[in-house]
Amino acid sequence: AQSVAQPEDQVNVAEGNPLTVKCTYSVSGNPYLFWYVQYPNRGLQFLLKYITGDNLVKGSYGFEAEFNKSQTSFHLKKPSALVSDSALYFCAVRDDTGRRALTFGSGTRLQVQP
């Protein structure tokens, strides 16, 4: 079985401050990890992914995520938040067999205050 936990329903951060959105996962074998963002009344958009290699992954809009195998975590980060980053963020995992669909977390709403 595979699962994802996003422990925070909402994260509030002031514009210009660093942000972190947390994600932990459980999967048999090696994980493929993804972050997606959803703006109001829109579909999910791909931000970044970890497949293998460097534990720090850089993605769109200045976001990055750090894969930590020992802590089974894949936290999303950005050094300096923008008001326009306010959205719903989803972490997702798939095992490396390729036989399963992605399992998504429950989502974390990021609110960046001006």
Next chain:
Amino acid sequence: DARVTQTPRHKVTEMGQEVTMRCQPILGHNTVFWYRQTMMQGLELLAYFRNRAPLDDSGMPKDRFSAEMPDATLATLKIQPSEPRDSAVYFCASGSYPGGTSGGNEQFFGPGTRLTVL
């Protein structure tokens, strides 16, 4: 600019009516997913197809929901009869998973169909 398209974008219907939602995946993608999003349940996988064959529809209520891929450019999700609890946003997504390590490829989501069943 390749993208997943879904029709209709909005649908309001009465309980008991049939609802059909359509999805055009990105050309060349061999896997199509259907998700449902609600405030209470979040994002749920209903079914997915690879090379037009259903791989997993365990997330779908079988008595009223059906999903098909008549051809590689069209996926449909049908609800008959619809119920108020089916009110949600239904997303289609597609991806390319030819095998091997392609499980690392991302999925591309459509804009969704917002369904309201009165």
